[in-house]
Amino acid sequence: MLFDRYAKLKKAIPDGSVHIGLKQVMPLLQGKLEKCDPPAVAVEPANLDELCRVIEFAAxxxxxxxxxxxLSPVSVNGLSEQILVLTSxxxxxxNFSKSRASMRVDSGVPIETLAVELASHGQRWMPLHPVPSGDSVGSLIASGWEGFRNWRDGGTMSNIRAIEWIGFDGRVYLSGSSLVGxxxxxxxxxxxxxRGKYGIITSVELAVKPLPDARMLVLFELPEAAKAVELIRYLRVAGPAPEAVVYFSELATEILRSANDHTLKDKARVVVAAEWDTDCDLNSEWERYARIESDPKAANGIWQDLFRLPKAAARLSPHRTTARMKLPASAIEDLEDRFRDLSKDYNLGVACWGTLEQGHLHLWILQPDGEARTNRQAGDLLKKLAEDAARxxxxxxxTKPASLLNLHDTAIDELSSQVS
Structure with a gap:
């Protein structure tokens, strides 16, 4: 009997919560749901032992x-007769360790809480730029979040010392570059x-760094994508190296301009934002395109304007197909050419923004509606872009919607206004 099955589960996790039936489960979900989508039961284990018992019960x-x-309602697909585990x-x-220059955190800690705790110790974790709202440390890692400060110091995995996780065999594992022997x-x-395919992350040790004494943000407003390629070549060899280099495509720049009238010049076709943790001099060739800001408060204001892009795009086009793309910087010009060609062929806008090489670009296909025919067109366009990216x-x-064992959604559409 189903009741017996779930009564045993409740007994197995006395300090946790078990949500059974649509009345209890539906408040935890969001989006359009078919009959087969809601899980049979949703479980919130209170500790490591209870999580192990949930996995044993499932087996x-x-x-x-x-x-x-x-931390927020989740979109699900086809979870009928399955267990949804919530790690909140x-x-x-x-736990901050000054000697190890690290912060040990449980996987369910909200990202905003982590950012506040780090600031109280005068520290920062490099991938937290921007701070994604409504997300946890574990889901951020499981979703492959890179952040934007990866140009000099590497991506997220370069800033993680160790991960504790539970496999679906019920065993607890430790993994990481800092675990000698x-x-x-x-x-x-x-x-x-x-995205949870191999197990559940329970805690993480993050490599942290002191907050810098100085910051310099430079907003390069460029006339074409080819100039962005030249700029990025220059940034590679001109010292010191920036921490963050963020690219905004032609359509993304148009959306930014419509959302922030005072931020971008009319002549800017594409934008590159670069940030250093020290003052530095620019070549005179690039100063003509540069808006330089060394005041931390003013720099934060510019970042906040730039990070309004997702919400501005959502207002412009509530229906869109999304993906993430890894791409060398040298390919930006060719990519913009393909965006223009494919936009004409499919009558759909294509925008991207984010980091290159070490990180990833967020790719959006903007749709006039969510009709099946339009969705198919967007899917076909995305396949073309996949071929182009490989080339x-x-x-x-x-490139696929979240499904079973694939529910760690990064809240890129709800970026916090916090920047650090």
Whole structure:
């Protein structure tokens, strides 16, 4: 009997919560749902032992497991007769170690809480730029979040020392580059971006750095994508290296201009934002395109204007197909050419913004509606872009909607106004 099955589960996690039936489960979900979409049960284990018991229960009953951070309602697809595990109770640990220059945190800790705690110690975790709202540390890693400060110091995995996780065999594992003599292989890079496919992240040790004494943000307003390629070549060889280099495509720049009349000049076709943790001099060739800001408060204001892009795009086009793209900087000009050609062929706008090479670009296909025919066109256009990305030395990521074991959604459409 179903009641017996779930009564045993409740007994197995006395300090956690078990949500059974549509009345209890539906408040945890969002979006348009078919009959087969809601999970049979949603579970919030209170600690590591209870999570292990949930996994054992699922194995005993031959139920698959999907994972979400539980900080906000989640979109699901086809979870009938499956367990949805919410990790929001894993949020008690935030331990800063000055000697290790690290912060140990539970996976369910909200990102905003982490940002505040780091600031109280005069520290920062480099991938937290911007600060994604409504997300947790574990789901950020499972979704493959890179942040934008990866030009000089590497991406997220370069700033993680260790990960504690539970496999679907019910065993607890430790993985990471800092674990000298560990009795299991380092599979951190496999967990990054896996969206819960191999197990559930329970805690993480983050490599942190002191807040800088100085900051310099430069907004390069460029006449064409070819100039952006030249600029990025210059930034590679001109010292010191910037921490962040963020590119905004032609359509993304148009959307930014419509959302922030005072931020961008009319002549700017594409934008590159670069930030240093020290003052530096620019070549005179690039000063003519540059808006330089060394005041931290003013720099934060510019970043906030730039990070309004997702909401501005949502207002302009509520219906859109999204993906992430890895791409070498040298391919930007060719990519913009393909955007223009494909936009004409399919009558759909294509915009991208984000980091190149170490990180990823956020790719949006803007649709006039959500009709099936338009969705198919957007899907066909995305396939063309996947081919183009491969030809240009890159690749597309996350081109499919979230489904079972794929529920760690990065809240890119709800970026916080916090910047650090």
């Amino acid at each position: 005993e009953k031959n139920l698959k497991i999907a994972v979400s951070n539980g 109770r894993f949020s008690g640990l935030l 560990a009795d299991s292989p380092d599979v951190s890079s496999l967990l990054f971006g896996s 240009l030395g890159g690749c597309l990521l996350d």
